Amino acid sequence: MGAFTEKQEALVNGSWEAFKANLPYHAGVFYTLILEKAPAAKGMFSFLADGVDTNNPKLKAHAEKVFELTRDAAVQLRANGVVVVANAPSLGAVHVEKGVVDAHFLVVKEALLKTIKEATGDKWNDELSNAWEVAYDALSAAIKKAMS
Incomplete structure (x- = not known):
């Protein structure tokens, strides 16, 4: 895989705004x-105990954080070629405590990509999908490293 490009970063940033x-x-x-x-x-x-309630501020805040961390990963990949998660130890610990395994990262990745596809409508394409995938994979790798 080559370096994360300026265009890839711009694609992620633009679709983050749509999200x-x-x-x-x-x-x-x-x-x-x-x-x-x-x-x-x-x-x-905890915020899914009663199902998906879009009025729940915790649900909105958590979704925003997942997408924001992925967007930040894109920015870091472009700038430094590596992703460093600011609160990696605590983020790793929470994921371990919740019993998160590799398969969960794949489920979240698929949901993240489908959500961005929905948010971007006719702007969605393979290049946009790939930019988010690369950023999410780098973020996931950083979280998994913090979990071990």
Whole structure:
């Protein structure tokens, strides 16, 4: 894999803005997709106890954080070629405590990509998908490293 390009960073940043423009809706899409694929994930997130409620501020905040960390990963990849998560030890610990395994990262990745696809509409294409995938994979690798 080559370096993360300026164009890839711009694609992620632009679609991040589209995601944020309707955060409650997109947060709902994101968690609905996660629960469709992995119903047991409901027990991993306290804010999903009663299902996907887009009025729940914790649901919106967590979705925003996941997408924001992925966007930050894109910015870091472009600038430094590596992703460093600021609060990696505590983030790793929370993931371990919740019983997160590799398969969960794949479920979240699929939901993240489908949510961005929904947010970007006709701007969605392979190049945009790839930019998010590379950023998410780098973020996941940093979190997994913090988990070990």
